[in-house]
Amino acid sequence: MTQELILETRGLTKEFRGFTAVDDVNLQVREGHIHALIGPNGAGKTTVFNLLTKFLPPTRGEILYRGKPITGMKANEIARLGLVRSFQISAVFAHMTALENVRVALQRRLGTSFHFWKSERTLDHLNDRAMELLDEVGLREYADVLTVEMPYGRKRALEVATTLALEPTMMLLDEPTQGMGAEDVDRIVELIRRVARGRTVLMVEHNLSVVSRLCDRITVLARGAVLAEGDYASVSADPRVREAYMGSEAVEEGASA
Amino acid sequence: MATTQTLTPAMERQRNARLRRGMLYLVLIAVGLAAPFVAYPVFLMKVLCFALFACAFNLLLGYAGLLSFGHAAFLATGGYVTGFLLSSYPGLTPELGILVGTLAAVVVGTLFGALAIRRQGIYFAMVTLALAQLVYFVFVQSPFTGGEDGLHGVPRGALFGLISLRSNLAMYYFVFAVFLIGFAIIQRTVHSPYGQVLKAIRENEPRAVSLGYNVDAYKLLAFVISAGLAGLAGSTKTVVFQLASLTDAHWHMSGEVILMTLLGGVGTLFGPLVGAGLVVSLQHQLAQSPLGNWVSVILGLIFVLCVLSFRSGIVGEIAKSVRKNFK
Structure with missing residues (x-):
């Protein structure tokens, strides 16, 4: 593919008192993609997410947005560049x-x-x-x-509307379907698909059926490092990914959904 | 800009709320104008000065979610600066003295704010307390404050050099005007584009950051406005009582303003006014009764009662029950 990179990390690392939560991650997100960041619990997904959105400072490494380094910028400044994040727990002004x-x-x-x-x-x-x-x-x-x-699912939708108000070029969604019933999940999936037109989306997601339905490209994290990357078919066929997810049903289940 | 707009129910509700607020202001003004013929003007002036102080504090706690434990520093800064200027330069008119006192509080507030705003919750409170103690120490030591004795016999002078403030009635109407100006500034701040962002920050700070707002700058502005209005209250109080003393700078005063605000209702527009009125009245009444030595104990008990049983304060509880019964 010839699409341009919109967001890239080089050797991104985060250490907390000797514990390496994110280890030398090189992530490449292409313009226009819906890109998922998945991995078992504790893989460092949310930490990566917080590093990208500047809610945490990295220990080492670089973050580039359209080829320009944004590593030293503040959280509110990158929002002004058009990189807008959502939160794991619905973030609304109650x-x-x-x-x-x-x-x-x-x-x-x-x-x-x-x-x-x-x-x-x-x-x-x-x-x-x-x-x-x-x-x-x-x-x-x-x-x-x-x-x-408002009901929970609606709050998440409101969050999306608030994010769209900024006319972001790239949306970073932190587990957009977390804690939702099946009906709400379908609604949010449709919503993400719709708002992703003409935009780039990077999402952390647990629900593999959501990932399989939505995402163009997937990065699998395990123990803070990139384990595999590719489209859903190739990633879900990767034995290392299956092993990381222990028991591998989760992946198959997602593929058949 | 769209000029013809359909009125959504929310806009209608907002308009109704504005109308109701307008009515309340009119009542407030009418009561304020008539009050000195019913009650002792000096007492009323004391209430108004503390009410303005509490309103300023409430702007910070109720609308920005920041608990300052050092607001006495701004009250005292305003008071001392105004007291010193009016005593030293007899030609200076009281409104200029008050203006400079207020500006001094703004400067001190900016310094405090810049240092404290980076911390949150209890740490923010501790930093403001520490800084206020520092200011207290400066006031004890500086020659211009009269140290332990304070400044006495500050002349009230004549407003704009024309209207003598020696009579308590004239003084009262001046203080009432100052209070209304301060109150209007707070009103406008709360219901401004800035007020909306402040509210958003209070509701969910990380989200406000992710929308691109530099939250520290917004908090700092709230802190500075609050400090300035607290200074205005202190300056005015000095002119009224012709006195500036260490009582205003003491941390007790920082605690008292918290009590007034919580008692009346934090985050409500009229709560601090009610709270200040109540606390000042109690102090006044108790001081004359045999229970005079028990003022702090009684206030403490009321505070405990308030926190335990009606946490949103008097005005807050009334507003709640009105909402419940008229919905």
């Missing part, structure tokens, strides 16, 4: 309405976010755009509902 949740993401571009002397009514013209985004994830009727009162 005591704000769904509309306000999205609007707070939209308002950053106005450049008035430090203006404490202006009325919040100056934000009202963002409401239409916020509604469009809510519509896109099927939450129009929740616009005026306080987020704390």
Whole structure:
């Protein structure tokens, strides 16, 4: 394939007091792909994720975004580059309405976010755009509902809408289907497929059936290092991956789903 | 910009809330204007100064989620600077003295904030406490504060050089105006684009970061506004009582403002006003009664009761029951 690399890590390493959580990871994410990061518990997926989104500083190694190093940047700065992350536990602003949740993401571009002397009514013209985004994830009727009162699956959808408000070039999703019932999982899978058009997605995911349905490319981590990389068929056929997952049913189950 | 907009229920609700708030302000202003004919103006001025102090504190705790244990430092900075200027330069008008005192509190607040904001929770509280103790020490030692004696006989002067503030009634209306300005600044801050981001940060800080907000800068601004308004309260208080003393700089004062805010209702607009009114009244009443020596004990008991049984404070509890019964 000739697609360009959008995100790349070189020798990415994270040590916590002598324990190496992430060991010399070289990850390459191509533009336009839905790329999954999978691996058994404790493989270092979330740590890699936090390193990429600058929520943790790496011990060694480099992170490049479109060929430019972003290793030294702060978490809020990379969001401004268009790299926006989600969280494992749904990250919403609980005591704000769904509309306000999205609007707070939209308002950053106005450049008035430090203006404490202006009325919040100056934000009202963002409401239409916020509604469009809510519509896109099927939450129009929740616009005026306080987020704390929304069901879990809807909160995750709201999170996606909030992320889309930033018009990200790349979305980093941390276990988007975690803790969900089957119905919600299907809805989120569809949603991710839809919003991934024209974007790059890197996701950490436990649910292999989700991965098999969505992802163009998969990186398997085990004990902090890259074990295998490729499309779903080749990765799931890899005996080392099967061994890492112990008992290998998980992989087969996912393939047949 | 879209000028014709469909009014969503939320917008309608917001508009109703704004109307209700507007009504409340009108009532507040009416009560404030009439109050000195019912109650003793000096007592009312004390309540208003502490209410402004508590409102400033509430902006930080209730809307930014930051518990400062050093707010006395800003109250005292405002008080001492204004007291010193008005005593030393008889030509200076009180409003200028108050303005400079407030700016001094803003400067100290910026320094405190820049140092403390990087820490969270209890560490943030400890850093602010430590810095406030440092300021206390400076005030004890500096010649311009009068040390243990404090500054006495600060002249009230004449507002804009025109209106004498010697009469308590004139002074009262000036203090009331200052309070309203401070209150309006807080109102606007809470209901501004900035207020929205502040709320988001309080609700979920990592998420606010991931949306591209530099949260430390937003917190710092909240801290500085809060410190400035606390300074404004201190400056005004000095003019009213013609006195600046170490009591205002002591950590007791930092604790008292926490008590007022929690008692009235943290994160509510009128809570700090109610809390300050209650605490000042109690102190005032108890000081004249045989229980005079027990003020701290009684306040302590009320505090315990408040934390145990009505955690959202008086105004918070009322708001809750109103919401429950009128939904």
